[in-house]
Amino acid sequence: MGQAKSAFLRSISAGASVSMVSAEKVPVDAPTVLVTDCSVNLSRLCECSRVFQYMRNGKMPRDLLMQQIANVDALYCMAALNVNAHNVSSKLNYRNIVVTNTPDVLTETTAELTVALLLATARRLCEGVADVKNGRWGTWEPFYMCGVGLYESTIGVIGLGRIGCSVIEKLKSFHPNRILYNDIQPNEKRSFV
Known part of the structure; x- marks a missing residue:
């Protein structure tokens, strides 16, 4: 695991609003996933990934998301209330992050x-x-x-x-x-x- 990711794991574990929720037996080199919603059932995801979940009700603040997203392998985010392509940042395309939509x-x-x-x-x-x-x-x-x-x-x-x-x-x-x-x-x- 790289130094940046290791530092990220320490910073997340210390933060009050984002917590590690993975099962204990997940390999250390398993992909890291940031989940932006506290109401999502993560049991299957936790079996194969190191999952970090925003633990407060409501929307994850943008500044916290931008701070935490840099060192994870994947983002689990549900945008169920408004489907609008303009809401998706061009930075996602720059980082080769796939965003799906069913117009x-x-x-x-x-x-x-x-x-x-x-x-x-x-x-x-x-x-x-x-x-x-x-x-x-x-x-x-x-x-x-x-x-x-x-x-x-x-x-x-x-x-x-x-x-x-x-x-x-x-x-x-x-x-x-x-x-x-x-x-x-x-x-x-x-x-x-």
Whole structure:
């Protein structure tokens, strides 16, 4: 580990607003990740990375972010309230940091793909195709590769932005018993509520 990163780890550990939250068994040379939100569940990320998380409610102050970001390998930042390309600093491009965005032209396409993946997973479609290709499809069995249906099921959707709302509208046609969802800003005017 370089001197700069080592000094960074000491400074973060000493700071009150950013804390190391990784599991103890993470290798010393594992990548370091700065997480800008205290409400994010990091259990999977902590298994393979040295994770440092902003521990206060609200937005991580810009000066603290700029100070801490210089010596980490990755940044985990959720910008769920406002998708605007102009909000992304040109410094990210300069540092070869990938920023993704799904502008409105991809809303329906992404929602359709989400429903397709849900159906393929629920009905074990890929496993069935693989069995046919590998000659493992034999005689009839009553529940072979049936999977589960969406009809009268309970479906969960996390996030109700444009894409989440479109996914729910498409899933309604399968007549599930319930569609559970969460939203950062509840809106009782939605047509599916």
